[in-house]
Amino acid sequence: MKTNRFQDKVVLVTGGNSGIGRAAALAFAREGAKVVIAARREDRGNSVVQEIKDKQGQAEFIRTDVTKGKDIENLFKIITDQYDRLDCAFNNAGVSSATMRRTVNMTMEDWDGMMDTNLKGVWLCMKQEIPLMLKQGGGAIVNNSSIAGISTEIGLSVYAASKHGVLGLTKAAALDYAHRKVRINAVCPGFIHTPMLEEPWKLNPQIKDLTLALIPMKRFGKPDEIAGAVLWMCSDEASFMTGREMVVGGGQTIHS
Numbered sequence: 001m002k003t004n005r006f007q008d009k010v011v012l013v014t015g016g017n018s019g020i021g022r023a024a025a026l027a028f029a030r031e032g033a034k035v036v037i038a039a040r041r042e043d044r045g046n047s048v049v050q051e052i053k054d055k056q057g058q059a060e061f062i063r064t065d066v067t068k069g070k071d072i073e074n075l076f077k078i079i080t081d082q083y084d085r086l087d088c089a090f091n092n093a094g095v096s097s098a099t100m101r102r103t104v105n106m107t108m109e110d111w112d113g114m115m116d117t118n119l120k121g122v123w124l125c126m127k128q129e130i131p132l133m134l135k136q137g138g139g140a141i142v143n144n145s146s147i148a149g150i151s152t153e154i155g156l157s158v159y160a161a162s163k164h165g166v167l168g169l170t171k172a173a174a175l176d177y178a179h180r181k182v183r184i185n186a187v188c189p190g191f192i193h194t195p196m197l198e199e200p201w202k203l204n205p206q207i208k209d210l211t212l213a214l215i216p217m218k219r220f221g222k223p224d225e226i227a228g229a230v231l232w233m234c235s236d237e238a239s240f241m242t243g244r245e246m247v248v249g250g251g252q253t254i255h256s
């Protein structure tokens with residue numbers, strides 16, 4: 001069934017050139033949104049834009065590194081000059097470590113890379129998104145956390161810290177702006193079949209089966225299954241929801 005919940009709305013998807021972000025960008029465009037994709041790899045960004053245009057959708061790619069203040073300024077200058085509004089944002093760009101290492105074996109580079117992208121990047125984007133939404137009288141933001149934002153496994157300390165941080169930031173920002181009609185929620189995906197999930201399998205193929213065994217539904221999630229939750233939280237159907245996380249993980253976390 002095709003609906004048009006986002007007809008002519010301006011929607012930003014960071015990390016929209018791959019995996020979960022790509023699925024969300026395609027889904028927003030299918031429902032009528034003008035989608036702005038922000039990420040670093042231009043070739044992949046342009047190819048998602050082409051996919052959207054081939055289906056008569058509207059999209060553009062703006063090369064952005066969410067860890068760089070100058071790139072963020074440039075991104076929002078373009079959004080402001082071109083549209084002067086932003087209705088929804090999916091702050092999804094993120095990185096993980098391909099190797100699972102215990103806390104003392106993580107390096108400063110691991111810390112800086114994951115914290116800067118997964119947590120500071122979300123905050124830097126929200127600093128620009130919220131004023132645009134306030135100016136137009138409201139908007140909806142979804143931040144991409146993880147099931148590692150509410151529980152964790154051995155070897156994930158820095159990633160889990162960054163994703164727990166995303167949930168804290170989401171709740172605090174939601175409280176700050178609930179009275180001004182800017183809703184801010186988070187999605188917590190379980191194991192979703194994307195390039196990020198495949199990275200550790202390349203180093204150790206056994207990890208695939210070990211991971212699968214942790215999921216009660218005994219299958220990996222699909223990027224579209226996260227996009228569906230994100231679109232719902234951004235839509236008017238979720239108009240009374242703010243400061244909460246939606247877990248989409250095939251039953252994983254039921255035990256914890």
Ligand SMILES: NC(=O)c1ccc[n+]([C@@H]2O[C@H](COP(=O)([O-])OP(=O)(O)OC[C@H]3O[C@@H](n4cnc5c(N)ncnc54)[C@H](OP(=O)(O)O)[C@@H]3O)[C@@H](O)[C@H]2O)c1
Pocket residue numbers: 014015016017018019020021038039040041042044064065066067092093094095096117118144145146147188189190191192193194195196197
């Ligand atoms: N897959 C899972 O099982 C899973 C589970 C829970 C949560 N998540 C979260 O879901 C989000 C998307 O991950 P994915 O699984 O879809 O992996 P992915 O396919 O590797 O996508 C990651 C995206 O983030 C972008 N990105 C990374 N660093 C960036 C930076 N500094 N500036 C701008 N964009 C950047 C990448 O684009 P460029 O490299 O071109 O910049 C890419 O589009 C991440 O936040 C991840 O932590 C994933």
